[in-house]
Each structure stands twice: as C-alpha cells, then as structure tokens.
Amino acid sequence: MRFESPTTTKEAAALLTGELGDAYILAGGTDLLVRMKLGLIEPALVVDIKKIPATQEINVSDKGISIGASVSGATMSEHAKLNKSWPGVVEAANLIGSDQIQSRCTIAGNLCNASPAADSVPALIAAGAKAVIVGEQRRRTVPVEKIITGPGTTSLQKGELIESILLPKQAARSADAYLRFIPRTEMDIAVVGVGINLTLARGVIQSARVVLGAVAPTPILVAKAAKAIVGTKLDAQALENLAAACSDACDPIDDKRGTIEYRTRVAGVLARRAAVIAFKRAGGA
Amino acid sequence: MSHDTSYTKQKFKLIGSRVNRPDGIDKVTGRARYGADASAPGQLVGKVLRSPHAHALIKKIDTTKAEKLPGVKAVITSADMPDLTGGNRSMLDILENCMARGRALYDGHAVAAVAAVDEQTARQALKLIKVTYKRLPHVTDVDKAMLPGAPVIHDWVFTSGVDPKPEKASNVVQRNQFGHGDVEAGFAEADVIVEKTFKTEQTHQGYIEPHACLATVGPDGHGDLWVTTQGHFHFRQVCAALIGMDVAKLKVTSSEIGGGFGGKTHVWMEPVALVLAREANRPVKLVMSREEVFKATGPTSSTSVDVKIGAKKNGTITAAAAELRYQGGAFPGIWGMLGAMTSFACYDLKNVQSVGYDVICNRPKVAAYRAPSAPMAAFGIESTMDLVAEEIGMDPVKFRIKNAAKEGTQASYGPVYGPIGIGPTLKAAQNHPHMKAKLRKNQGRGMACGFWFNFGGQTCTDLNIGVDGTVSLAVGTVDVGGSRASLGLIAAEELGIEYEQVKVHIADTASLGHNDTTEGSRGTFSSGMATIFAARDAKDELCQRAAKMWDIPVSAVAWKEGKAVAKGKRHNNLAPLTLKEIAAKSPNTGGPIAGHNEVVADGAGVSFASHICDVEVDPETGATKVIRYTVVQDAGKAIHPDYVEGQFQGGAAQGIGWALNEEYIYGDDGLLQNAGFLDYRIPVCSDLPFIDTEILEIPNPNHPYGIRGVGETSIVPPLAAIGNAVSNAVGVRMTHVPMSPPRILKALDEAGV
Amino acid sequence: MSGFLVSTKINGDAFQFACPSEETLLDSLRNRVGLTGVKEGCGTGDCGACSITLDGSLVCSCLVLAAEADGREIGTVEGLSDGMKLHPLQEKFIEHAALQCGICTPGFLISAKALLEKNPKPSEKEIRYALAGNLCRCTGYDKIVRAVQAAAKEMRKK
Incomplete structure (x- = not known):
C-alpha cells in the first residue's frame, strides 16, 4: 500500500486518478481503517487529505458556512457560529461515535461512506447542504442528497473527492434538529435517524425539509412529511400526520440493528420529537 | 499450628480494610503485561x-x-x-x-x-x-435442535439420563433431573398456578482483552x-x-x-x-x-425454559417445576444440568422438580460465564415468582421471604444448607431506602434473587520470609479481580505484620503444585485458606527459630500478635521477638523460613443475593434505562470491601447488559452477524447509574475467616429484576431476553398499552 | 508492501520508526516502539483501550495510520506520571479501586485526562458520556466515575 499526503485538492485528485488499483481517501479514517482491519478492503493507495488547507477550515461567508472535508466533529462542535446557525447538523455530527471518534470523524467522510444509517447525512440534506467536489479536470457543486446512490455507493467519479460541504445561510425564524434512536446511550449506529429543518412565518411553518435515515437504502427526503406540517403550528394533528407520513415513507430492512416494524414505527415517533425541537428553536410556540 | 478449616470468630486488625492493590501502579502506568x-x-x-x-x-x-x-x-x-x-x-x-x-x-x-x-x-x-x-444443514436454535428431523450434528451423541436408552443419535446430550417431594400432589394443593415459558439469547463474557x-x-x-x-x-x-x-x-x-468471567x-x-x-x-x-x-471462544448458552409454580393464597409455595433447555454449542456440555441445579436453590420447597437438557447446536462451544447457567434459570423462576405474588395479591418481597431457604432446608439440588444468606439479603432489600424511593411515570421497580454454589478445589501456596522480614507469597490462582490485595491482607493478618510487608505473586506452573482454575468464585476462598495454613506453618517455624535463639524448648514459645513470646515465669525475662528479628537471624538458625500448604479447599459456602432495580421505559420506542440499582449480597467475610463491591457491581452491570441489549444474532445462514463490540452492545458508562451495594457477612462455617466466594452471584438476579421492573413500569411481562427496544415495543403493542 | 519512515515525539521524546504504510499507529506503538500500555481490545474503535492523544486530541490509535503520526506528538499512558509522581487520575484510580483486571485502565486514564483538561468540573453525566468510548467489563463503571470525580476535585485544588 502506498500512502500519500498531498497539499492541494487537485494533487489529491491526480493521485486518485492515476492509481490503477483500489484508491481510498483518508480524512478521519474512522470507517476506512475499520474496513482495512476487518479485511474488507486492501487499498493500493491511501490519500490523506488532512494536509490540504482547503479541507481543514470552517469558513463563514454571506453564502453560508463551508466545512472542509477534514474538519472533525469535535472542531465543528467548538464553532460558535456553526452551532448557532445549524444546531441540528452539529448535533448529528457529534452523535457519530465516542469522543475518540469525534476527534477524527468528518461529515464528508460520513457522506462518502454512504451508510444508510449515517447520522450527519439526514441533517445535511434537511439543511439543504451541498458538496463541493473536485476532480482533476473539473469542480462541481452537488446537493448532498445526490451523492449517495445506495448502501456504500456514491455518485462520485473515479478521481473525484469532496473538498468541503457547504451549508446555506440559515433563513430567519428557521432552525434544524436531528434525532436518532440507538439501543444504548452511545456508541451505536442509528436504528432510525430524523433530520428536520423548518422556517416559520408568524408562528406558522412556512417551509420544511424532513429527512429520514436508516429506514431505506439511502437517506430519504420525505416531501409528504414536510407537507404534513407546513401551514401548521405543529398542533397534535400535524404531528400525527407527520409521523404517519414518515412511517409511510420507510422502506427498511430487518437486520441486527432493528426490525422493519420497529424502524417504521419509530421513524414517526422521532420525527414528531425532532419537529418539536426544531419548531421551538425557530421561535415557534 | 492448626489446619482446621472451621470458622473461628476472631478479631481482625487488617481484614476488612481498603488497602491499595499491589498491582495498581503497574496497571495505571501501562507496565502490567497481559x-x-x-x-x-x-x-x-x-x-x-x-x-x-x-x-x-x-x-x-x-x-x-x-x-x-x-x-x-x-x-x-x-x-x-x-x-x-x-x-x-x-x-x-x-x-x-x-x-x-x-x-x-x-x-x-x-x-x-x-x-x-x-x-x-x-x-x-x-x-x-x-x-x-x-x-x-445446520441448526442454531435450541428448541429446533431438539425436534425430530433436526440435522444431527454428531452421530455419536445418544441422550443419557433417559429410559429407555435411545437407539438413535440426536442433539440432546443428556437429561438431568433434580428435586424432591411430589410436584403433582403439590400442584393439586395450590390455589394459584402460574406457568410460563421464557427464552434467553446467547451472550459473551465480553472481556476486553x-x-x-x-x-x-x-x-x-x-x-x-x-x-x-x-x-x-x-x-x-x-x-x-x-x-x-x-x-x-x-x-x-x-x-x-484482562478479564475472563469464565471465558x-x-x-x-x-x-x-x-x-x-x-x-x-x-x-x-x-x-x-x-x-x-x-x-x-465460549459464550454462554441460549436457553428456553418452562416454569410452573403453584402457591396457596397465604403465600406458601406448594410445588415448583421447571424444564430447562440449554444450547451448548457444537460439543457436549453440562450447562442445562447446572441450570436445573440452580433453579429453585433460593427457596424452601416441599415439592420441587427441575429437569435440564443439554443440547448441541452449530454455534461455538459454550464455556462458563460467571455463575454459568444460573441467570437464565433465575430469569424464568424469579419472573414467575413475581407473577405468582401478583396473582395471590402479596408483596413480591414478602412472598419470597415467606418461602426463602434457611439453615436446614434441603436444597432443590440435594444438599442440606448450613447458615445461608437468602433470608437476610431479602430482609435487607426490604428495608433498603431504595425500596421506598418514589417513582415517576413510566418508571418501575423490580427485584429478584440469585444463587450460586461456589467452589473450592485444589490449591497450593508458598510463603517465603526474607531476611529483612518481608514476605513473598506465591499463589497459583490467577488474580482476576484484586485477589492479590485480599491474599496480602490475609497473610499479613495471620502473621501479625503490616500489609505493606507482603508481596503477592501469581506463580507459574513450574513453581507451585497444581492449582485448580480460578473459577467458581474460588480465588480468595481457597487461596485464602491455603495462605492461612502456609502462614501458620511459617509461624511454627518462626517459633522454632525463636526457641533456638533463646535456647529454650519450642514448647515454651507461642506466637502472639506478630511476635514470638516465651511462655512461663521462667522465661519472663525474655523480650518478645518480632518476625523481623527472627528473620534477620535465620541464616544462622537453620536457613530460610517458609510456610507451604497444599489443600483441597472443601466447604465453599453457597452464595445468595437480592437485587433491587428501577427502570424507566420510553413507551414510544421501547428503550429502557436502568436509573437505580442496588445489590445486596452475602460475602461471608469481606476481606477487601472495595473488591467485593467491585464484584457485585461488575456482575450486576453484565446482567444489565444481558437483560437489555446483548445477544448473539444469527442469520438464517447460521452465520453470526454481530461479532464485534459495535453491534454486540455491552453497556457503556453512560448506560448505567451508580450501582449501590450492601455487603452482608454471614460467615461460612467451613473457612477459618468465614469467607465465601463473591464473584459470580451478582450476575444472576439482574435479568429477572429488570423484567420485573419493566412489568411494573409499563405493564408488560417480558419473557424474552434481551428486552431490547424492538421486543419491548412489540410487547407493548400486543398488550395494547 | 511499501515502507514509511515516521518521525514523532512520544511522551515528550523524539522517536523514529519505520513501518509498512498500512500499519496502524496502535500496532507501531506496541510492536515497534514497545509501548504495550496501549492496548488492543477490538481494533475497530469500539472499546477505547488503545486511546492516546495525537497533538493533544483524544483518538483511538487503532483508527490512525502510523504514517499519519509523522511530525506529530503522541501521548500514551506511559507518559502520564511525572517521574515518581503519579498523575492524580492514576492515584485516584488506585485509591478508589477503579480497576479490576486493568486492561481498560490505560485508555480510561487517557480519556479522563482529556476530559478534565477541557472540563475541570464535569458533572456525573458529563463524565459518563465522555467515557462512553471506553469499555470496561469488570467494574460496572461505578468506581471509575468516582475516581474521576475525586481526581477532578484534587486537580482543581492546584
């Protein structure tokens, strides 16, 4: 195995393009090294992107907040402006693993690992985040929901890597929230995850994005769930409709982490709870 | 000096103190070698x-x-x-x-x-x-493996303990029956009979090393x-x-x-x-x-258990029966037999019968896991005890106290008990402030009892006194939880010297005679006994040397409070000699001074515990959190209370993990799906509350210091204690362990709660 | 297989070693540097027994390639005490009997130290969540949490 640590994104893309064998990007390594340890992969090349300055920064601009691809969960949790604007995204990122994992794990890695149960992805999709993708030839910006195509697969082409994740500027009277269910209090993979981002106008929900994780081959943006709460003050009926829409949208599997029945049911429960949190955060009453 | 194993009430100077363990520095600096x-x-x-x-x-x-x-x-x-x-x-x-x-x-x-x-x-x-x-073809489920037509894994396994002897091979290794009285007659006398089937999934000891x-x-x-x-x-x-x-x-x-727990x-x-x-x-x-x-390696059995208990309205159990089917992995084991033996050990029963089956499956060979086989049996029996108590309208603690075994009770597995701790632990639990603490919505309290035999076995120790008067104690039982500190205390107590003057080592197989494995909670019990006797031998030798130094007959020398004293008026001019003084002269009085002992440490006192547990259940997700937990257990004598508490807490934590989340998950293909800590889900720090402990000391009559093993019993009650607490919190009776969120939510659905 | 030369500072001392590029920092620390106080319980980041600090941040060394440590500073349990003087966490772990088998202890000490450096007065809940990445199977965590509380108190005195 070859180990490279380039200092520009372009250089990284060139290394990935040039490698004939299996090439992997290393940012936090919290998924990559597990797969190597379990013998699931044998990389010919690992490209460490942490020495690339563009991947290391959190930048706040008029357009929003850009989070570099090697920014760790712990760094995100320490960023005041990010926490204020996108608490749901930060709480989702911070749910990934222990403090040890937090020092290393990244949301770009969480996205590229393409697990249906990735914690940060539903929150990113709910927030309307985009991924800045760099290849040897071109640079493109793609909505996060377009990246994951199935369990473990992405729409990234050979030689492409994510340089940063771009969160839009959060609108006024808006907030997001993320909740997941795990059997223990820590250290588990989500059995169900729900990310919600909503905007209020005069106390009424004007727009919303509701995203479910771990209940389908990819995280799913549930338009019907958003519709269930738009135009409401999140009254009991709206919450019930939201829960029903979320449960309806589920297409989960039975596995060691949960049953179809359970996931379907709990998706609705968590959606209700997450909506209440986001609603309160946005100033709703 | 005496090698009498009987308990003698003696006043201790060091026993019961919380000294630092001798291997502590090595373990906090990374020097300890695993x-x-x-x-x-x-x-x-x-x-x-x-x-x-x-x-x-x-x-x-x-x-x-x-x-x-x-x-x-x-x-x-x-x-x-x-x-x-x-x-x-x-x-x-x-x-x-x-x-x-x-x-x-x-x-x-x-x-x-x-x-x-x-x-x-x-x-x-x-x-x-x-x-x-x-x-x-494969089979991984215990009940399915017993069915006619199941793939027979070994053609040489013919069920023993059944009449007539089977002519066809099967996966059932053996049938063992225990009990006494006439259970049919007993059930006929009952006002209330509860029958229920329980299942527990396979768990692993989960040692970190x-x-x-x-x-x-x-x-x-x-x-x-x-x-x-x-x-x-x-x-x-x-x-x-x-x-x-x-x-x-x-x-x-x-x-x-780095942890064993039987594995x-x-x-x-x-x-x-x-x-x-x-x-x-x-x-x-x-x-x-x-x-x-x-x-x-060797996880513990998955099981399927039928329990039937009958009682009179006044709370007297008239009969109790259980059939226990234990999956032992790919080779014959004794786990169903042990389960059947432990089933009703807590109670004084006129009519009792337990039947255990050992069953082979395509799973790893089962090994001991802390009080092996007892927790699953206790899950069935202690859950059913609560159900019976409810039926007759009696407080479940009172119901258990009324039927508790005591000195003279014939145990369901045969022997007649000496002084035992089940009654006292129940009464202590009943009077514990935990029992009276307020509960909120979706919270519930449960309790359950547990039993373990304990074991003694072959033991051999060497105690060597250096010329500076310090003592090196070599034992052959592996230190799994702090026993070096306890054995150091015992040696120092017996010799009348300071704890710091003793260093305890675990000797290799070339340096000591055979020692049985550290299992059955035997470490402190048996090596403690051998250490006492080795120290007594050393004291005999010290008296000999003192006699030589004084030039008086050894019959005129006695060992008192760490010193040789000359007896009788004739010698009252002789100042007592300390161990240190005698040791310093040893090169000239006969060479090194040592004590040695080999013993089969019989008479390990049986152990009982009663646990109290509060849980909170989220009725929308089925998630259950233990919010308060109390262990009451009889230790015989707590040599080092910190490590006794540590055993109580560690066992309870393992039981909590088993009760709520831990399980081997096999696919239809017979492959293990969760062979890692990520999806096996042992409790993490944030899953647990502080675990309160109350140590009772009912001396074991068969040990000079009254010691009973303490290591295992604490894993026995939690499964049922939590099941009972869940039932009291949200009104559903869980019969399948682990009580994972999907199982609890399903039970809530089915109950229409 | 291609090799990699790693120059690091470990517990304050400069150290160089060569290893295959795919080797984890855990394996290098144990097998090439000789720091066997760093333990492997799972190799997949689930047990925390291999916890170390890398440029001051808490990581599982099983999830770091040794090559990544080039030019960086590593802290392990072997560097906790200052000569004869134990770190307060080490003292309190012994005093409170916060270890039984002790295999998880190095990882707990490193994690607890990282916690107390960030948060000198953690609540019980904060301690429990901060240590959730470290598995202990012997103690039920009771005495570990108490030892960390006692060490925090001791460290605040200074």
Whole structure:
C-alpha cells in the first residue's frame, strides 16, 4: 500500500486518478481503517487529505458556512457560529461515535461512506447542504442528497473527492434538529435517524425539509412529511400526520440493528420529537 | 499450628480494610503485561483460518501455496494435530474445537493455522490456503435442535439420563433431573398456578482483552507458554496431553489477565500456538481478533425454559417445576444440568422438580460465564415468582421471604444448607431506602434473587520470609479481580505484620503444585485458606527459630500478635521477638523460613443475593434505562470491601447488559452477524447509574475467616429484576431476553398499552 | 508492501520508526516502539483501550495510520506520571479501586485526562458520556466515575 499526503485538492485528485488499483481517501479514517482491519478492503493507495488547507477550515461567508472535508466533529462542535446557525447538523455530527471518534470523524467522510444509517447525512440534506467536489479536470457543486446512490455507493467519479460541504445561510425564524434512536446511550449506529429543518412565518411553518435515515437504502427526503406540517403550528394533528407520513415513507430492512416494524414505527415517533425541537428553536410556540 | 478449616470468630486488625492493590501502579502506568504484551527473540506471528460456514464437510485443504510464500514458517491443519487422547471423547472434543477434524461445526471454527515472520505475511498466507467445503444443514436454535428431523450434528451423541436408552443419535446430550417431594400432589394443593415459558439469547463474557499467547517448543520437547488464562495449571495439563508433551516440560505462565468471567477457563487456540511453535522451532505469538473472540471462544448458552409454580393464597409455595433447555454449542456440555441445579436453590420447597437438557447446536462451544447457567434459570423462576405474588395479591418481597431457604432446608439440588444468606439479603432489600424511593411515570421497580454454589478445589501456596522480614507469597490462582490485595491482607493478618510487608505473586506452573482454575468464585476462598495454613506453618517455624535463639524448648514459645513470646515465669525475662528479628537471624538458625500448604479447599459456602432495580421505559420506542440499582449480597467475610463491591457491581452491570441489549444474532445462514463490540452492545458508562451495594457477612462455617466466594452471584438476579421492573413500569411481562427496544415495543403493542 | 519512515515525539521524546504504510499507529506503538500500555481490545474503535492523544486530541490509535503520526506528538499512558509522581487520575484510580483486571485502565486514564483538561468540573453525566468510548467489563463503571470525580476535585485544588 502506498500512502500519500498531498497539499492541494487537485494533487489529491491526480493521485486518485492515476492509481490503477483500489484508491481510498483518508480524512478521519474512522470507517476506512475499520474496513482495512476487518479485511474488507486492501487499498493500493491511501490519500490523506488532512494536509490540504482547503479541507481543514470552517469558513463563514454571506453564502453560508463551508466545512472542509477534514474538519472533525469535535472542531465543528467548538464553532460558535456553526452551532448557532445549524444546531441540528452539529448535533448529528457529534452523535457519530465516542469522543475518540469525534476527534477524527468528518461529515464528508460520513457522506462518502454512504451508510444508510449515517447520522450527519439526514441533517445535511434537511439543511439543504451541498458538496463541493473536485476532480482533476473539473469542480462541481452537488446537493448532498445526490451523492449517495445506495448502501456504500456514491455518485462520485473515479478521481473525484469532496473538498468541503457547504451549508446555506440559515433563513430567519428557521432552525434544524436531528434525532436518532440507538439501543444504548452511545456508541451505536442509528436504528432510525430524523433530520428536520423548518422556517416559520408568524408562528406558522412556512417551509420544511424532513429527512429520514436508516429506514431505506439511502437517506430519504420525505416531501409528504414536510407537507404534513407546513401551514401548521405543529398542533397534535400535524404531528400525527407527520409521523404517519414518515412511517409511510420507510422502506427498511430487518437486520441486527432493528426490525422493519420497529424502524417504521419509530421513524414517526422521532420525527414528531425532532419537529418539536426544531419548531421551538425557530421561535415557534 | 492448626489446619482446621472451621470458622473461628476472631478479631481482625487488617481484614476488612481498603488497602491499595499491589498491582495498581503497574496497571495505571501501562507496565502490567497481559497476554499480548510479551515477546520473544525470533518470534513469529500466528494466525488462524476459520470456517465461513455454520456446518460443512471439509473435503480438502490445500496449503501448498501458503507454504511456499516467503516468510511462512509453518502451516498446520488437523493432520498436524493427531488424536492422542486414547479414546477420551471429552479431550478429543477440546482438540476438535481447537482445529476442525473433517467437519466445520460452526461459523468461525478453526480449519488451519500459519506462523509467519510478520503480520502481513501471515495474513497473506491465510488467503493462499484453499479449503473445499461441502455445506451441510445446520441448526442454531435450541428448541429446533431438539425436534425430530433436526440435522444431527454428531452421530455419536445418544441422550443419557433417559429410559429407555435411545437407539438413535440426536442433539440432546443428556437429561438431568433434580428435586424432591411430589410436584403433582403439590400442584393439586395450590390455589394459584402460574406457568410460563421464557427464552434467553446467547451472550459473551465480553472481556476486553482478546485471547493471546506466546508459545515456544524446542526439539527437546521443552516448552514455554505465556498466556492470558484463568487456569494455567489446567492449560498445561490439557495442552501437554493434546499435543503429546510431558507435563513437567511445559511451563505455563499466566500473564496479567484482562478479564475472563469464565471465558478463559478453557483452551481455544493455545495448543495450536504450541504446535505451530514446534513445527517452526520458533516462538509463536497468537492473538485473537475481537471477531475471533466472539465467533470462536465460549459464550454462554441460549436457553428456553418452562416454569410452573403453584402457591396457596397465604403465600406458601406448594410445588415448583421447571424444564430447562440449554444450547451448548457444537460439543457436549453440562450447562442445562447446572441450570436445573440452580433453579429453585433460593427457596424452601416441599415439592420441587427441575429437569435440564443439554443440547448441541452449530454455534461455538459454550464455556462458563460467571455463575454459568444460573441467570437464565433465575430469569424464568424469579419472573414467575413475581407473577405468582401478583396473582395471590402479596408483596413480591414478602412472598419470597415467606418461602426463602434457611439453615436446614434441603436444597432443590440435594444438599442440606448450613447458615445461608437468602433470608437476610431479602430482609435487607426490604428495608433498603431504595425500596421506598418514589417513582415517576413510566418508571418501575423490580427485584429478584440469585444463587450460586461456589467452589473450592485444589490449591497450593508458598510463603517465603526474607531476611529483612518481608514476605513473598506465591499463589497459583490467577488474580482476576484484586485477589492479590485480599491474599496480602490475609497473610499479613495471620502473621501479625503490616500489609505493606507482603508481596503477592501469581506463580507459574513450574513453581507451585497444581492449582485448580480460578473459577467458581474460588480465588480468595481457597487461596485464602491455603495462605492461612502456609502462614501458620511459617509461624511454627518462626517459633522454632525463636526457641533456638533463646535456647529454650519450642514448647515454651507461642506466637502472639506478630511476635514470638516465651511462655512461663521462667522465661519472663525474655523480650518478645518480632518476625523481623527472627528473620534477620535465620541464616544462622537453620536457613530460610517458609510456610507451604497444599489443600483441597472443601466447604465453599453457597452464595445468595437480592437485587433491587428501577427502570424507566420510553413507551414510544421501547428503550429502557436502568436509573437505580442496588445489590445486596452475602460475602461471608469481606476481606477487601472495595473488591467485593467491585464484584457485585461488575456482575450486576453484565446482567444489565444481558437483560437489555446483548445477544448473539444469527442469520438464517447460521452465520453470526454481530461479532464485534459495535453491534454486540455491552453497556457503556453512560448506560448505567451508580450501582449501590450492601455487603452482608454471614460467615461460612467451613473457612477459618468465614469467607465465601463473591464473584459470580451478582450476575444472576439482574435479568429477572429488570423484567420485573419493566412489568411494573409499563405493564408488560417480558419473557424474552434481551428486552431490547424492538421486543419491548412489540410487547407493548400486543398488550395494547 | 511499501515502507514509511515516521518521525514523532512520544511522551515528550523524539522517536523514529519505520513501518509498512498500512500499519496502524496502535500496532507501531506496541510492536515497534514497545509501548504495550496501549492496548488492543477490538481494533475497530469500539472499546477505547488503545486511546492516546495525537497533538493533544483524544483518538483511538487503532483508527490512525502510523504514517499519519509523522511530525506529530503522541501521548500514551506511559507518559502520564511525572517521574515518581503519579498523575492524580492514576492515584485516584488506585485509591478508589477503579480497576479490576486493568486492561481498560490505560485508555480510561487517557480519556479522563482529556476530559478534565477541557472540563475541570464535569458533572456525573458529563463524565459518563465522555467515557462512553471506553469499555470496561469488570467494574460496572461505578468506581471509575468516582475516581474521576475525586481526581477532578484534587486537580482543581492546584
């Protein structure tokens, strides 16, 4: 195995393009090294992107907040402006693993690992985040929901890597929230995850994005769930409709982490709870 | 001096104090050496190839490519581990479990092994071994394995304990029945009868240290084995027999052990390491991965248990019966038998019957796990006890107190009890402030009792006094939870010196006579007894030397409070001699002073506990959190209360994990799906509250200090205590452990709660 | 297989070693540097026994390639005490009997130290969540949490 640590994104893309064998990007390594340890992969090349300055920064601009691809969960949790604007995204990122994992794990890695149960992805999709993708030839910006195509697969082409994740500027009277269910209090993979981002106008929900994780081959943006709460003050009926829409949208599997029945049911429960949190955060009453 | 094992009420100076453990500094500085922490010159890396099938014929193993890989020094299969057991089937089972012989019996069963110069080469070599399998039908569920028509895993297993003797092989190894009285007559007298079936899933001890060893065998047949084990003497015997070595030529050293809980009482890959080392004539280090630990060591049984208890309205149990079916993995075991023995041990019953079945499945060979087999039986019985109490409208604690076993009770498994702690622990639980604490919505309280036999066994210690008066104590029971501190206290107490003057060592197999494995909560009980006797021998010798120094007859010397004193008016001019003073003169009074003891430590006192548990259940997700937990247990005598509490807390935590989330999950393909800590889900720090403890001391009459084993009983009650608490919190009776969120939510749905 | 030369500072001392590029920092620390106080319990980041600090941040060394440590500073349990003087966490772990088998202890000490450096007065809940990445199977965590509380108190005195 070859180990490279380039200092520009372009250089990284060139290394990935040039490698004939299996090439992997290393940012936090919290998924990559597990797969190597379990013998699931044998990389010919690992490209460490942490020495690339563009991947290391959190930048706040008029357009929003850009989070570099090697920014760790712990760094995100320490960023005041990010926490204020996108608490749901930060709480989702911070749910990934222990403090040890937090020092290393990244949301770009969480996205590229393409697990249906990735914690940060539903929150990113709910927030309307985009991924800045760099290849040897071109640079493109793609909505996060377009990246994951199935369990473990992405729409990234050979030689492409994510340089940063771009969160839009959060609108006024808006907030997001993320909740997941795990059997223990820590250290588990989500059995169900729900990310919600909503905007209020005069106390009424004007727009919303509701995203479910771990209940389908990819995280799913549930338009019907958003519709269930738009135009409401999140009254009991709206919450019930939201829960029903979320449960309806589920297409989960039975596995060691949960049953179809359970996931379907709990998706609705968590959606209700997450909506209440986001609603309160946005100033709703 | 006396080797009388009877309890004598004596006033202790040191026993019961919370001194620092002697291995503490090593363990907080990273210096302590565990199984994987040793290395030897020229050492190779060993690795094992394992079956990817639940059950398969091994048609061919082609190792030629692996052998040719540069850096590979040995490749072995079962052909390199011939059967030397001389018809001893249980020894052959061990050998076959270490390395499959023509058939892979479970997912993860070893089929070949390599030794190579480094990790990468060893990994590569495993890939080059080509195994041709033919898959066979498998069975992993205990009830299904008992059905007629189930794939029969061994054609040589004929159920014992049934009449007539079966003519056809089956997966049922044995049937064992215990009890007394007439249960049918007893049930006829009952006002209320509750019958229920319970299931528990398979769990693993989950020690954090994977199995690891460093093996060396030379062409002269001499060998060394450094290994993480609970019983290095047992390992020596088994390894030597299986691979054809002389017992005395194999020295086994137990490393610091990173947790065992019963799982390190059996050999799993050590004979393989020794054979690799012999083939290569180089030291071989073999360390299991976590995945291997889950797949190929010895978890505890999954079970299926029927319980029937009948009682009168006044709370008297008229009859109790249980049938217990225990899955033992791919080889015969005694787990169903133990389950049946422990079932009703807490109670004084006129009519009682328990029947245990041991059943073979395509799963790893079951090993002991802390009070092995008792928690599953207790889950069924203690849950049913609550149900009966509810039916007759009696407080469940009072109901248990009314029926509790006491001194003179004939235990359901046979013996008549001496002084025991079930009644006192129940009364202490009843009076505990925890019992009266307020509960909120969706919270509930449950309690349950537990029993464990405890064990004594063969023990041998050496106590050597240095010329400076300090004492080195060599014991042969592995220190799994702080026993060196306890044994140091015992030696110091007996000799009348300071704790700091004693250093306790775990001796290797070349330095002491045979010691049974540290199991059955025997460490402090049995090595404590041998230490007392060795110290008493040393005191005899110290008196001899004092007599010599004083030039008086030894009959005129007595040992009092750490000093030799001259008895009688004639000698009252002689100032007492301290141990230190006598030791200083020892080179001139006869040489080194030592005490030694070999004993079969009989009379391990049975152990009882009562636990109280509060849970909070989220009725929308089925998530259950333990919010308060109290352990009350009889310790006989708590030599070092910190480590007694530690046993209570650790056992309770393991029981809580078992009750709520831990389980082996097998797919329809018979493969283990969650062979890692991520999805096996042992409790993490944020899952648990502080675990309160109350130590009761009801002396064991068969130990000079009154010691009973304390290590195991605490894992017995939690399953039922939590089940009872869940029932009281949200009104559903859980009959399947673990009570994971999907199971609780389903039960809530079905109950329409 | 291609090799990699790693120059690091370990517990304050400069140290160089060569290793295959795919080797984890855990394996290098144990097998090449000789720091076997760093333990492997799972190799997949689930047990925390291999916890170390890398440039001051808490990581599982099983999830770091040794090559990544080039030019960086590593802290392990072997560097906790200052000569004869134990770190307060080490003292309190012994005093409170916060270890039984002790295999998880190095990882707990490193994690607890990282916690107390960030948060000198953690609540019980904060301690429990901060230590959730470290598995202990012997103690039920009770005495570990108490030892960390006692060490925090001791460290605040200074």
